[in-house]
Amino acid sequence: MPRKPTGHRRLLPVRPLTFSPFARSVARVATAYMVKHHMRDAMQQSPGDEFKKLKKVDRRSESSEDEEFHGVVQADFAFFDPKPDDFHGVKTLLQSYLDDKQWDLSGFVDLILEQTTVGTVVKLEDDEDNGVFSIITALNLGRYKDHKCFTELKEFLLNICPEKDKTGNLRSLLGDKAQDVGLLVSQRVVNLPPELLPHLYDALFDEISWATEDEPTEELRNSFRFKFYIVVSKIYKLKNANKKRSSSTDKDDALIYIKPEEEILHRLSMWSVLFPLQTQQVATHELKNYQLTGIVMAVKAEDISSFRQQLRTLINES
């Protein structure tokens, strides 16, 4: 049975990030997935395992031909550890991570792919194209602070935040508290089925807790004992939010989250800052009153278990 659209949030246009014929078919069925998931393999013990599996099977599907679209597409997504081969896929996903700033994105992607103990890449099983559908990872700000990409990232964040009172918080998290801060990087194709999200985040936070025990050196183990997470992302903000609109009958949400989990993170966050973006957004009819805005938020590590629970509830009820 088709998923019920839940309010404004589901009106976002579905645009495939890649151009393979498969991605186009998946874009067309973005609202019609049915899911049966199996629990992750019980046998997985340590982060060193090859991959974790989440089978996503659609019972009604017929395999679609290249351009003809008859029904629902069957897709088996699998979770993999990051590998150097994933460079191009991950780089494409993170292309607009820091808006249009020219920075060492290749170096940043290299660091993500080198950290095989924490981090997950979502790909299709047995896909020859090796297309990356999603990347999620957490990078310790202190561990990588000397890399060019991180200095550029810090510079970007400190420069774009317009509110003076929040920059103090941001500066301390990026500066002296950097050893305890994890940069939570999560990016995916727009039409990735949301049923995967709780598993994706569970996988990440489980790997982080395993890494605090399994990493070979004391220093590395400590680097995963995060006290805070920073998230850099984009959301839609209602334009002219302060303008009195007595004639408006429909209640427009003040903020629309492209990724559903960010609403929960925003609620739980210690603080957040919105900043303007330089890149132009594609204007669609449903979003004509909204402006694409950047957001930086910090979440305490203690709130993560509550986040995981709320995410599970949110996805299961939609």
Add this chain to the structure above:
Amino acid sequence: MATRLQFENSCEVGVFSKLTNAYCLVAIGGSENFYSAFESELADVIPVVKTSISGTRIIGRLCAGNKNGLLVPHNTTDQELQHLRNSLPDQVVVQRIDEKLSALGNCIACNDHVALTHTDLDKETEEIITDVLGVEVFRQTIAGNILVGSYCAFSNRGGLVHPHTSVEDLDELSTLLQVPLVAGTINRGSEVIAAGMTVNDWTAFCGSDTTATELSVIESVFKLREAQPTAIVDEMRKSLIDSYV
């Protein structure tokens, strides 16, 4: 000499620019760094023209040209066409063609003497290519891909093709094109050669992800190390028959 650069964080330099022996087209909207990289290499020798095609920045993939002419797709606006005609040298014929495969840069790969085209190109288009660009046209595939304009880049001195091209195909293409060819990659293993780089007889521009190995292959196959622009631009001599594979 080969230069590494980026267009707004993208290493696909061949998408946003088009380089020939008589002119260079660059997309508008990129940072000034992109434009000035081309200017510093080429300013004294050939004009560097900022343009858009059909309002987009992907000009390298939409147009095809060489020193004799430039072909642009049917959706190029009149202003863009006029701007190109005004800015390019007089001997370069700019022609807008009605071809349903409008991404001409993906369908046509050419140097000043030979062109490889998509197998499904119109007969009429093929004739226009022969007239305007002054080349001999061959319908070919490269490693099984029909988008020949995307998977190979060649100049009058050498060429780089898709890494999975077989030795027999390399031989055949080398004979057709009369230049040495090498199968290789660009931008750290990307197979879409023409999207990642743009080249003429004396210089090449590659994406910044290109490794040192890839760059040295490019410099050797396109013979960029000893190349001097004036010697080539002044006297366009016929390329020597030199096929090694």
